[in-house]
Amino acid sequence: MLLPTNRRRFLKGAALVAGAGLSRADEQSAADDPTTTPGIPARAYGERSRFERTVRVPNAQGTSSLTPLQDSTGIITPSSLHFERHHAGIPDIDPGRHRLMIHGMVDRPLILTMDELKRFPSVSRIYFMECSGNGFRNRRTARTVQEAHGLVSCAEWTGVSLGLLLREAGVQQGASWIVAEGSDAAKMTRSVPLSKAMNDVLIAYGQNGEALRPEQGYPVRLFVPGWEGNISIKWLRRIKVVDQPYMTREETSKYTDLMPDGKARQFTFEMDPKSLITFPSGGQKLSGPGFYEISGLAWSGRGAIRRVEVSVDGGRTWRDAQLQSPVLPIAFTRFGFGWKWEGTEAVLQSRCTDEHGDVQPALEDLIKARGDNWGYHYNPIQSWKVTTDGSVQNALT
Amino acid sequence: MLLPTNRRRFLKGAALVAGAGLSRADEQSAADDPTTTPGIPARAYGERSRFERTVRVPNAQGTSSLTPLQDSTGIITPSSLHFERHHAGIPDIDPGRHRLMIHGMVDRPLILTMDELKRFPSVSRIYFMECSGNGFRNRRTARTVQEAHGLVSCAEWTGVSLGLLLREAGVQQGASWIVAEGSDAAKMTRSVPLSKAMNDVLIAYGQNGEALRPEQGYPVRLFVPGWEGNISIKWLRRIKVVDQPYMTREETSKYTDLMPDGKARQFTFEMDPKSLITFPSGGQKLSGPGFYEISGLAWSGRGAIRRVEVSVDGGRTWRDAQLQSPVLPIAFTRFGFGWKWEGTEAVLQSRCTDEHGDVQPALEDLIKARGDNWGYHYNPIQSWKVTTDGSVQNALT
Numbered sequence: 185m186l187l188p189t190n191r192r193r194f195l196k197g198a199a200l201v202a203g204a205g206l207s208r209a210d211e212q213s214a215a216d217d218p219t220t221t222p223g224i225p226a227r228a229y230g231e232r233s234r235f236e237r238t239v240r241v242p243n244a245q246g247t248s249s250l251t252p253l254q255d256s257t258g259i260i261t262p263s264s265l266h267f268e269r270h271h272a273g274i275p276d277i278d279p280g281r282h283r284l285m286i287h288g289m290v291d292r293p294l295i296l297t298m299d300e301l302k303r304f305p306s307v308s309r310i311y312f313m314e315c316s317g318n319g320f321r322n323r324r325t326a327r328t329v330q331e332a333h334g335l336v337s338c339a340e341w342t343g344v345s346l347g348l349l350l351r352e353a354g355v356q357q358g359a360s361w362i363v364a365e366g367s368d369a370a371k372m373t374r375s376v377p378l379s380k381a382m383n384d385v386l387i388a389y390g391q392n393g394e395a396l397r398p399e400q401g402y403p404v405r406l407f408v409p410g411w412e413g414n415i416s417i418k419w420l421r422r423i424k425v426v427d428q429p430y431m432t433r434e435e436t437s438k439y440t441d442l443m444p445d446g447k448a449r450q451f452t453f454e455m456d457p458k459s460l461i462t463f464p465s466g467g468q469k470l471s472g473p474g475f476y477e478i479s480g481l482a483w484s485g486r487g488a489i490r491r492v493e494v495s496v497d498g499g500r501t502w503r504d505a506q507l508q509s510p511v512l513p514i515a516f517t518r519f520g521f522g523w524k525w526e527g528t529e530a531v532l533q534s535r536c537t538d539e540h541g542d543v544q545p546a547l548e549d550l551i552k553a554r555g556d557n558w559g560y561h562y563n564p565i566q567s568w569k570v571t572t573d574g575s576v577q578n579a580l581t
Numbered sequence: 582m583l584l585p586t587n588r589r590r591f592l593k594g595a596a597l598v599a600g601a602g603l604s605r606a607d608e609q610s611a612a613d614d615p616t617t618t619p620g621i622p623a624r625a626y627g628e629r630s631r632f633e634r635t636v637r638v639p640n641a642q643g644t645s646s647l648t649p650l651q652d653s654t655g656i657i658t659p660s661s662l663h664f665e666r667h668h669a670g671i672p673d674i675d676p677g678r679h680r681l682m683i684h685g686m687v688d689r690p691l692i693l694t695m696d697e698l699k700r701f702p703s704v705s706r707i708y709f710m711e712c713s714g715n716g717f718r719n720r721r722t723a724r725t726v727q728e729a730h731g732l733v734s735c736a737e738w739t740g741v742s743l744g745l746l747l748r749e750a751g752v753q754q755g756a757s758w759i760v761a762e763g764s765d766a767a768k769m770t771r772s773v774p775l776s777k778a779m780n781d782v783l784i785a786y787g788q789n790g791e792a793l794r795p796e797q798g799y800p801v802r803l804f805v806p807g808w809e810g811n812i813s814i815k816w817l818r819r820i821k822v823v824d825q826p827y828m829t830r831e832e833t834s835k836y837t838d839l840m841p842d843g844k845a846r847q848f849t850f851e852m853d854p855k856s857l858i859t860f861p862s863g864g865q866k867l868s869g870p871g872f873y874e875i876s877g878l879a880w881s882g883r884g885a886i887r888r889v890e891v892s893v894d895g896g897r898t899w900r901d902a903q904l905q906s907p908v909l910p911i912a913f914t915r916f917g918f919g920w921k922w923e924g925t926e927a928v929l930q931s932r933c934t935d936e937h938g939d940v941q942p943a944l945e946d947l948i949k950a951r952g953d954n955w956g957y958h959y960n961p962i963q964s965w966k967v968t969t970d971g972s973v974q975n976a977l978t
Contacts, residue, residue: 218674223672226644227646230662232794235677255791265790272620274622276612278632281611305917306874367615369618393656508704510907
């Protein structure tokens, strides 16, 4: 690490500039030896290192962005990298003026301020959230796991039990659904069966220990554990208790799957068991033969993951991966699998099973069951091909 | 929500400005009705709402900052709000040039790049971290739970098992400790018994699903679960395997406790069981008599929390609080306790017990055991006084 004196002096100066708070890594060098230079003082709200570049990738229209799963560690998605999908932009809402109305077939309609909402007991849970369209559209063209499957993330969500609020309002005889409405410019609206609403649904205001991010519905959203993401209405302003689903745009013309017999699957709420290898994955490159840990994520909208199997030979043989604790229901589970790469071509796959015994299917089986004219709830086994030079590709491209 | 046309038009204009990305809440208003205005598009790396103001509070010297526990939700501390403590500033380190050396009493010394380190199998765990000085110095003057106890946080940490790396290096007969050294300008150095190093210590590069933050040791730190924070050497550059503790500054003149008999407690590694009520806590105000959920956090460096009791009468009577799942070892556990405040003066306390039966002590008992000339491992029961007007105060002030 010894360098000519001149160069050492130059780099020290550069490090002092960095200490002043600039953030373009291109324009400066870090100190050769950071022990020779005092660092910057404490900050009120921290930022990541200027050397970190992983980002969500927004689509061309700016209506969604994808989580960089290939760079993820553990099971928590940082809020700055949580995927997003919106239908009319991210609104700018003053929490002091926001109201949540609960009305319809209730004895005591409620209009709550955020402060009033936070008076109720809070619940915090680590849950994944996945867009029902995740994986299908880009399945052949995607080069990376982010491009292919980045509409899924996992966070700790905090809020009030919707069941508690509904009991407070007094649900009337004959009610069987709720309708939730957002205060974005799309007025996103979805129907949810009352049985689910009374069970584990949250009126969420917290995400990973702080307020929801604007992209996630600030100041308050519905959170429907295990169900397709669009049902978890963001920027929530209204819940109406009703006696039938409302057949809104997002549950008729959108978020339904046309089957080969001409009928459509509708109200396909739960996200099916799914797993992905995040390392090695498309676009990455192995530096040479030797030991690697295959790492990935598994989840199921119906409960906990019980088992993940990995194949390194395109599905001919399977072996159990190790699940990392904690293994929580309706949350990412991180799995690992030790692998010695011999330098020959290999096809890597993972397959998960949830606590109900539901197994992640092969693509052929999904197409056999549903045809090829659908786009939601796409959970087949993903294959990554490792070529002899170590580069990794989406095997479907 | 209907307003004169002029005012509505003005506010719409203001919302469009907000959409352009400004972030000073003082200078603009949000739309009265966000459904009338398309929001902003997706962003590559998200930020919190401009209406959110909770921050870490740095000390006067800028050498530490305190987590706003009063605003925390759940058990995860967002990385931007994780407490920090450093001894010579936060260095600016280029991960591409950083190296970790493992040497001393080993058969095969290692010098690892970050890429090489990440080749090893990874482990992710949710762990609290607490500064050993948390709580003592400000115990009488602190007005808020942040000022009093903000040197504790909880995150998901990802890294490589140090035991695995040490086995890779081949620990020699007779070795019994390691010495870890940081590459900050303080060259922070601490000794750790080999038994702990081989057990659950991580060489951590991930925090809450992304790279460590600079304040937390970017690009890599030691993470010693359950032990006082300063041992988890940040900006880690060197681990030397040795046959005795090195009696560094941070384990002789600092981080030791003088006892009444003139001897000092040294190597007081584990953080003792501790709990805090975060709501209602000092500086907050109840809006009037009625139902409140008392909420708080409990943790123990020795394992999982088994029980939290709450008293609303200054410790005369205690009742069990509800523990929220997941209850993880060496992690924050969130507890809740329903309370109907009658409008009379009340003193709120919490007391936790860990899986080994260790109980959080009363302050009098700690002083009886240790005298009053120490400053570390301060874990007594915290009392908050609620006055008849609803304001909450530190009962020790």
